[in-house]
Amino acid sequence: MTVSGRRGQRPTLEQVAAYAGVGRGTVSRVINGAANVSDQTRTAVQQAIAELGYVPNRAARALAAGSTDAIALVIPEAETRLFAEPYFSGIIRGVSTELADTDMQLLLTLIRTPKERDRFAQYVTAHRVDGVLLVSVHADDPLPDLLERIEMPAVLSGRRSGDESVPYVDCDNTGGAQAAVEHLIGRGRRAVATVTGPLDMYVAQCRLHGYRDALRAAGLEQDERLVADGDFTEEGGRRAMRELLSRRPDLDAVFCASDVMAAGARAVLRESGRRVPEDVALVGFDDSAVARHMDPPLTSVRQPLEEMGRSMARVLLEQIEDRKAGRDDRAGRVLPTELIRRASS
Amino acid sequence: MTVSGRRGQRPTLEQVAAYAGVGRGTVSRVINGAANVSDQTRTAVQQAIAELGYVPNRAARALAAGSTDAIALVIPEAETRLFAEPYFSGIIRGVSTELADTDMQLLLTLIRTPKERDRFAQYVTAHRVDGVLLVSVHADDPLPDLLERIEMPAVLSGRRSGDESVPYVDCDNTGGAQAAVEHLIGRGRRAVATVTGPLDMYVAQCRLHGYRDALRAAGLEQDERLVADGDFTEEGGRRAMRELLSRRPDLDAVFCASDVMAAGARAVLRESGRRVPEDVALVGFDDSAVARHMDPPLTSVRQPLEEMGRSMARVLLEQIEDRKAGRDDRAGRVLPTELIRRASS
DNA sequence: AAGTCCTTTGGGAGCGCTCCCAGGCGTGAT
DNA sequence: ATCACGCCTGGGAGCGCTCCCAAAGGACTT
The missing domain is CATH 3.40.50.2300 (Response regulator)
Structure with missing residues (x-):
């Protein structure tokens, strides 16, 4: 675990630029993988980044770009005990896996009370996340409709009915x-x-x-x-x-x-x-x-829980991309189940 | 769930200020509960906030203030299956409860591979969170020491040994x-x-x-x-x-x-x-x-899992406060267990 | 040699906030 | 009436990025 110290002062993009002898814009381009950078410049910048141990400041990026690089995983509290354990940990594991090599962050939100729901609604309405994963919502939960209304990318685990209007991932x-x-x-x-x-x-x-x-x-x-x-x-x-x-x-x-x-x-x-x-x-x-x-x-x-989690994350990320690009291709996905035979039958 | 729409354009602090007929600084003071604001002004601002449905922009706040308003809950993947379900969901529930009326966010981070660990180390070193909750770390995990070295507030669930140097919450x-x-x-x-x-x-x-x-x-x-x-x-x-x-x-x-x-x-x-x-x-x-x-x-x-989660969050928040105030008061906390009698004994 | 077009680059503007300084105004002392 | 001292208040500066425009240079064409 080599983390170059330089205590107190984290290097900024500007410093990386100076160190590499290029402009701020160029470093930004390298970091975000823009195409039009010469190989030579790119290499120089990458080296500067490595040597300085530069890590982009999320807050600054979010502020400037108007995105947040974060998605929320919402779990209604009622379910937390009932369906309980394996369901959530499986899905969480899948989501986390899929997000691992993105630089999306996973915000976990448990919702217990109407007050908390409202608070989350506010939060989401203010576009403080790029997308929402809703686990096991009830048919009468107002959240999915709210998300649809404010055009916030969302994915459900499971369907509320046969013709679910919000993108979902379900098992068969x-x-x-x-x-x-x-x-x-x-x-x-x-x-x-x-x-x-x-x-x-x-x-x-x-x-x-x-x-x-x-x-x-x-x-x-x-x-x-x-x-x-x-x-x-x-x-x-x-x-x-x-x-x-x-x-x-x-x-x-x-x-x-x-x-x-x-x-x-x-x-x-x-x-x-x-x-x-x-x-x-x-x-x-x-x-x-x-x-x-x-x-x-x-x-x-x-149920292929982990795979469901991965799928949910993937579908959500695609949706976020699509929205950015002006497309809108919402679809559900159903994954197969598997019978595990044991002594009881 | 009343969320005033005003689609597309979220109100900013500046707009709130204009609406209330005050300056930016004043609104900021009201939001952050600073003392020296007259009651009259405060009320006017609060009303403007309510009417406009203003929600502060986290990214901007984090950038300007140099804090993040987020803490990370880190779970080593190995444990995810072993100790598994009840342990995590209990702790998560507690943490989330305690955080509910803070405006701290909970970032969930599963760590499976050394690569992911390094990535998280980078992330943490770059001060992208205000504190870290570490669940069931192994004695040889390098993370606690790293956190100590970079002076990042942290709390462990459980101890690595009898004289744990990092603040912890354990059960008896x-x-x-x-x-x-x-x-x-x-x-x-x-x-x-x-x-x-x-x-x-x-x-x-x-x-x-x-x-x-x-x-x-x-x-x-x-x-x-x-x-x-x-x-x-x-x-x-x-x-x-x-x-x-x-x-x-x-x-x-x-x-x-x-x-x-x-x-x-x-x-x-x-x-x-x-x-x-x-x-x-x-x-x-x-x-x-x-x-x-x-x-x-x-x-x-x-084990009082939920209570442990709450304690962990509380201890971490205190620690973050203390650090800000220049104090440094690290201590462990041990919670009592309870015997649940059933037919097997 | 001049003109055209493309690729690559630098850097200004601005995202929405907090921090802090300076200024306005009221109160009490001189 | 004058001054000092508070308390409130407004707004400039700046946090670290991204976006975008303009400009520099190279390769061709005419």
Whole structure:
């Protein structure tokens, strides 16, 4: 870690210029990779930069250029506990990776209260960032619309509905659920139940669709007694499982739309004296830590979280570029999921 | 969410001044809470600010004032998977909470490679942030020393050793471990084993100390055959548990220095035909999601993560203030842990 | 030899703020 | 009435960049 000291006084662009015997503009051009600089000059400047240990002053650059070189990653606090851990850390890791060789900075913003939301709205409206990444917004969150209105580049993780107007990155929830259920059917299960998330969330709808698609494709009957809402919580999973067992005691498999609900369901299955997977096969969704540590370990659908994070960053950066260039090419991106097979099915 | 539009042109301080019929300096004074402004003027300015929807331009302020109003939260990538989720999200939540009514911004920096570390070092050396929060650094990480050398305010989560020179916030690992083991002894267990973390980590040493302290206080013999290194991993926990069982098949309780290792130990106990807690009581550390979802749910020592995050932010802000004022009052802070009792003990 | 066009370069202006100095004005003392 | 001393206030200077214009020079053409 060689950082030339020269304590107190950081070198400025002007000093670099003087040292290299060129003008300020030229150094600026070299730094920003402008084309029209002779090789010789460029080399001289680069050397001066290296020798002086020059690092551009972001504030000055932002002020002069009117950009900020920063994007905000916004996480609604409610989600912080619920979806919780693996989701965020995965996405953050991806975003950070993608940003690593940009000189964009990542601002982390947790939003807990309406007051904080307003404050962030102000902040964003004042164009203090170049773009915004919104993680797991609710359908009724006003932020996406605000961002659209003020023409601030933004990317959502997940969609609020089937025809999302803001650019997004999502994973293939339908396909993942379908694969999970196909897997269960392939193992000879015939009475496959599902514990869904709250059906006012698009992600929950998709996973239910996937379930139905798989049954239909296999020519199995759809029995509404095999479908129960688990609310994406462990307690909800318990409740839903009890309901399912009372309605169809003969069920031989359950697809849960989240691992946490699967954990609840698993507990109820145990209480009812049923073995997993011998009597009832179980599959979850998310491939979280919970899944790996359940007994037996839970088969689950993995979302490519890190890749989603990378995609989000990439899509956002493109959007920022496009805006600058006057283009406007907004599109969503859906990434594939993967079934991780473990002992529970 | 009322954000006055006035699209395209954000109001500047100058415009606020004109609108309020005062000079630039006066508006600046009001914004920064300087004392010597008459009440009347202050009110007029505040109203102008509100009516124009003025939001100060950070870049300009940073440039003029030579500060940045931003702090960096640095997470070494290696840790991102290991300690993983609850640790970071808890700390981040705390930091963010504490920063919420400051106008400090939180920059998130993941460091994976030496190259990224150097880049961050450059960045920090160029004083592009006002302070740094370092999460779970290793004893051999060069970053803390660098920060000390360039006199950049910094706070560590956890200590690298008993006499940490950089300000830190830690939880009471020794006390937590001691409480856990006392709890086991209180339940009548006499052959209490422990699975430790890697003993070159200070945190692992502390937890082992707590274990020994509790045994000593209860007048129980210390048997080195009851101590095994589990390396803070699940596989390590398995290995350590096997070793312990072969050395002391009569053990009736195990204190694991992390939940993840406890999960490994639990699996081995099951394989060996032992019941938890009837035959062997089990306690973990961290109170992570894993603990709640184990079968039976795992008694564990909770670290006040969110409070640690808040403390870190607070200590850092104080330090930044102190530096400005020429003072220099660096100190560590240790927060208490709490034993969460569940069915495993 | 003069004119044209392109590439490369230097440096002025200005981004929106903070810092600080000088000046205005009121109050109390002389 | 005069002076000294405060408190407020306005606005110049300057933070370190980017943007852009003008100018210098080289390679061709006429």
